[in-house]
Amino acid sequence: MTLSQARAALAAASRVAVLTGAGVSAESGIPTFRDAQTxxxxxxxxxxxxxxxxxxxxxxxxxxxxxxxxxxxxxAEPNGAHHLLARLEREKGAGFFLATQNVDGLHARAGSGQGGGRMVELHGTLLSARDEVTGEVFPLPxxxxxxxxxxxxxxxxxxxxxVWFGEYLPEDALHAAQRAFQAAEVALIVGTSGAVYPAAGLAGETLYAGGTVIEINPEETELSDQMTYCVRDVASRGLAALMS
Known part of the structure; x- marks a missing residue:
């Protein structure tokens, strides 16, 4: 597959699923979990x-x-990658699904989950806290x-x-993501190393169902050899190349 073919496949798809990782927020100055330990x-x-x-x-x-x-x-502020994914959701409507491993809330602040599609935060969010007794979630002041x-x-x-070490991902969010990737004509794997499961297994759901999976990452990852096509660039430029 060439870049032109990848661009055409994304443009033609009515069902698009996206998985994002820390690389998407790096351009907003958000360090990875381990890089934050300074x-x-x-x-x-x-x-x-x-x-x-x-x-x-x-x-x-x-x-x-x-x-x-x-x-x-x-x-921090949402960067070009966040805004492009929010735009892609508006274009695809109900056929769009975004699963993020990030906990920074920047996707939502850019408009994801508000353009007719759906967004799930697989690892939770820093912007809220959970009642230890009732399990209810409340925004932080x-x-x-x-x-x-x-x-x-x-x-x-x-x-x-x-979601901490030793804890499971929220079942509803994970199952929704698995269903969306199984149904996707095109899946985008953006800014994630592909090393953390079960999220890293979502690409395989699309591939197994016969869909196209495009990776956007400046570096080769553990998923790269499985991909239909790879864009070797940072998230904002890679998405811009696919959506131009």
Whole structure:
């Protein structure tokens, strides 16, 4: 497949599924999970900050880490890749599905999930917290008034609304993504290494069903040799090349 053929396939498709990873938000200055462990946090393993045992052991420390990340993502702005995917949703309408591994909320702020298609955040979001007793999800207040650990309107302590190490992805979101990728005529795998399952398995759902899968990533990934076509560029330029 050539770039022109990939562009034509995307333009003609009525059912498009997209998986995004950290590479999409890199152009907004959002570090990856591990890159965010700088300064004071560099001495911690990921499991020390993002796992149920870590939270049980020291919820105040875990919340200090997440409050800092929350401030950082609110200070960032959606970039060209976020806006192009929101535009693609508006063009495809109900046939569009976006599954993101990112927790920064930038897709929603660019308009994804509001143009007739659907968006799911497979790993949760930094912008909300979950009641530890009822499981209800509530938006976090602005960073300058956030007190951690936060308390829900029902009076219970809340935990970050993030999928931690050792936890399963939300079943409804994962199953919806699997169905969308199975049905997709074209799937885009954008800015993700393809190393984290089950999200990395979504590309295979489209390929198995006979669809076209296009990867956009400046580097070769663990999924590259399976792809129908690869665009070797950052997310914003790669999407622009496909959608021009």
């Amino acid at each position: 300064g004071h946090w560099a001495r911690f393993r990921p499991e020390d900050l993002a796992s149920p045992p870590a939270y049980r052991r020291d919820p105040e420390m875990v919340w200090e880490w997440y409050a800092g990340r929350y401030r950082d993502v609110l200070a 602005a960073p300058d008034v956030l007190v951690t650990p936060p308390i829900s309107p029902t009076g219970h302590r809340m935990r970050p609304n993030i």
